Amino acid sequence: MPALSSHDASEITSADAEAQAGxxxxxxxxxxxxxxLPLAAVIALLVLWELGVMIFKIRPFIAPAPTAVAMTLYGKLGMLLGNLLPTAIEAVAGFLIGNSAAILLATTFVYQRTAEEALFPIAVMFHTIPVMAYAPILVLLLGNGLEAKVAIAALICFFPTLVNMTRGLRSVSSQQMELMRILSATPSExxxxxxxxxxxxxxxxxxKIASATSVIGAIVGEWIGATTGIGALIIQATYNFDSPLLYATIVVGSAFSAAFFAVISWLERYFLKWNVAQTA
Known part of the structure; x- marks a missing residue:
């Protein structure tokens, strides 16, 4: 095979560079x-919403215009953030407690089949109960303080983590287990x-699922009994027919939930770089 000339080699290198740049x-x-694209879709939706309110002359207490919601967000931002703080504390605390309990129980299930056979049906049965059904019971048991809201947030994000963690711990193949035994790995290793x-x-x-559901659990707990928080503010705005404040409160709660989801997604990319490399 004839050797490439320096001119041919430079042309190939240049073509490779152009391909990489492309x-x-x-x-x-x-x-x-x-x-x-999502940003453009949101802007288009807001424009259509604004035009719809203007054209059909919808009353503000039924559906406020986006501009009215934006003005409420600007004018009452301090109050909204002040009510977001207790909800955020309840959601994060419930997230940590509920997921920690789920991870510990899933580990127990993997090593103790008897515990799984006894407790997993109870977890499934409890998960089928609507949160609005057991939330008042927890409020009666724990009171109107922080504890009841944290417990509701923890319970609502407990089951998905339990199921996924149990499946993940058992996703190890028999070949991998045999290799670890050949290498004389200890049970902890x-x-x-x-x-x-x-x-x-x-x-x-x-x-990532729990990051959103824990916020929902905290808000539901505040609906049952609270004087502060996003859930309490939603109830107050509904009773007062203050739709701009209602929508602004929902926006603030959704923004926090999205930020919480983004943090978990960032942690996933940070800790699972090896998995991203395999799936890329």
């Missing part, structure tokens, strides 16, 4: 497209270096 430009364009690592993609999938 791929990079296409990737940047796709990334911007993913960001701009098998758990932390094999089972736990294999379960992380399942766990983070559940945690």
């Amino acid at each position: 791929f990079a430009a296409a990737a940047r364009l796709a990334a911007w497209r993913r960001r701009l 098998i758990f932390f270096k094999l089972r736990l690592k294999s379960s992380l993609p399942y766990l983070f999938s559940a945690l």
